Amino acid sequence: MVPVSGFRAHTTHVHDNNQDLSSVQEVSDSFPWRLDDFPAGVSSSVESIPVINLTDPDIVNRIGHACQTSGVFQITGHGVPVGLIDRLELQGRRFFSLPIEQKLKAARRPGDLSGYGQALNLSHFEKVMRSEGFTMADSPANLVCQVWPDDYTEFCDVMEQYKKEMKALASKIIWLMLSSLGICKEDLEWSGPNGELDGSAVLHLNWYPRCPDPNQAIGLAPHTDSPFITILYPSSTPGLQVLQDHRAQAHWLSVDRVPGSLVINVGDLLHILTNGRFRSPLHQALVNQDKPRFSAAFFFGPPKDTSIGPLIKLTDADKGPLYRAVKLAEYLGLKKKHYRDALDLLKLT
Numbered sequence: 001m002v003p004v005s006g007f008r009a010h011t012t013h014v015h016d017n018n019q020d021l022s023s024v025q026e027v028s029d030s031f032p033w034r035l036d037d038f039p040a041g042v043s044s045s046v047e048s049i050p051v052i053n054l055t056d057p058d059i060v061n062r063i064g065h066a067c068q069t070s071g072v073f074q075i076t077g078h079g080v081p082v083g084l085i086d087r088l089e090l091q092g093r094r095f096f097s098l099p100i101e102q103k104l105k106a107a108r109r110p111g112d113l114s115g116y117g118q119a120l121n122l123s124h125f126e127k128v129m130r131s132e133g134f135t136m137a138d139s140p141a142n143l144v145c146q147v148w149p150d151d152y153t154e155f156c157d158v159m160e161q162y163k164k165e166m167k168a169l170a171s172k173i174i175w176l177m178l179s180s181l182g183i184c185k186e187d188l189e190w191s192g193p194n195g196e197l198d199g200s201a202v203l204h205l206n207w208y209p210r211c212p213d214p215n216q217a218i219g220l221a222p223h224t225d226s227p228f229i230t231i232l233y234p235s236s237t238p239g240l241q242v243l244q245d246h247r248a249q250a251h252w253l254s255v256d257r258v259p260g261s262l263v264i265n266v267g268d269l270l271h272i273l274t275n276g277r278f279r280s281p282l283h284q285a286l287v288n289q290d291k292p293r294f295s296a297a298f299f300f301g302p303p304k305d306t307s308i309g310p311l312i313k314l315t316d317a318d319k320g321p322l323y324r325a326v327k328l329a330e331y332l333g334l335k336k337k338h339y340r341d342a343l344d345l346l347k348l349t
């Protein structure tokens with residue numbers, strides 16, 4: 001794994017989980033992130049994240065290649081209505097633009113997955129990152145009715161509809177990915193008779209307040225995502241970078257978004273399922289000087305009681321299973337505690 005200096009997985013450091021980041025006018029020494037660990041972000045026509053149209057006749061090979069090289073690609077032709085994505089962004093912005101006292105009415109409670117606050121694992125670091133998040137594992141109704149007692153149904157309807165679209169898209173993409181490795185429905189004993197993947201689905205909205213000195217701050221620190229795949233709506237404001245290390249020199253590559261596209265990321269559990277064939281890429285989100293940024297990440301993983309280990313078909317005498325099996329909740333716990341070392345802890349020697 002490529003070392004990222006400046007990142008220390010602390011045992012536990014509790015900081016004010018809900019400070020009002022939008023009111024911070026200057027970057028103080030609370031934000032000493034070093035952004036010089038790798039050459040600065042590159043964004044060129046020579047090297048870019050692949051853009052794959054879901055109607056491409058060569059879709060399986062193209063997706064398979066992207067998963068085995070960088071672990072990230074953008075999709076077009078996905079069929080998610082533009083109007084629904086616009087409503088998602090509108091409702092997200094509506095929520096994050098509220099005063100902090102209002103947002104805290106939907107605060108994540110200790111031990112809960114859902115609610116408003118900082119990204120969960122990031123409380124491991126000594127320093128605060130410049131982002132806020134709203135996680136929804138179930139219907140957000142109980143949380144947002146505290147925020148807008150008379151006016152929360154549109155928010156909930158949009159989130160539920162978007163999640164429904166995302167679940168269908170995630171199943172489709174996972175099957176395209178797996179079929180590139182010759183995996184079929186019979187190989188996944190936990191899929192339904194028609195290959196339905198009734199997995200865990202979490203919608204997580206991100207908000208990156210504008211930052212007077214973006215070079216000294218980070219929105220979301222470098223991380224891999226844990227579940228099978230993430231479908232990210234990055235919005236039209238730039239910020240997402242992916243670490244490219246398949247060439248000799250590792251560097252951050254900015255994702256230049258193609259209008260209408262969604263970004264797909266391989267997560268750690270899919271890396272385990274495919275016995276290391278698919279890569280779960282390290283990525284980060286930068287902040288902007290002049291405007292806040294919104295993004296929405298849909299995380300799709302296995303059903304909560306299913307243990308995920310390398311598929312038998314992908315192990316052989318030469319390459320036995322690289323990891324032990326793990327359930328999503330256990331893995332999220334390991335990630336929370338050990339952050340970037342979580343995957344290594346499951347390695348079989």
Ligand SMILES: C=C1C[C@]23C[C@@]1(O)CC[C@H]2[C@@]12CCC[C@@](C)(C(=O)O1)[C@H]2[C@@H]3C(=O)O
Binds near residue numbers: 113122220226227299
């Ligand atoms: C399903 C999930 C993945 C996630 C933890 C969560 O329960 C909901 C938030 C997700 C997120 C988003 C920001 C980065 C990340 C590492 C974090 O701290 O919270 C991911 C988690 C993950 O993929 O492990």
Ligand SMILES: O=C(O)CCC(=O)C(=O)O
Binds near residue numbers: 234240
């Ligand atoms: O905001 C982004 O572009 C990235 C978000 C992300 O990586 C996440 O939510 O896990």
Ligand SMILES: [Fe+2]
Binds near residue numbers: 223224225
């Ligand atoms: Fe992520």
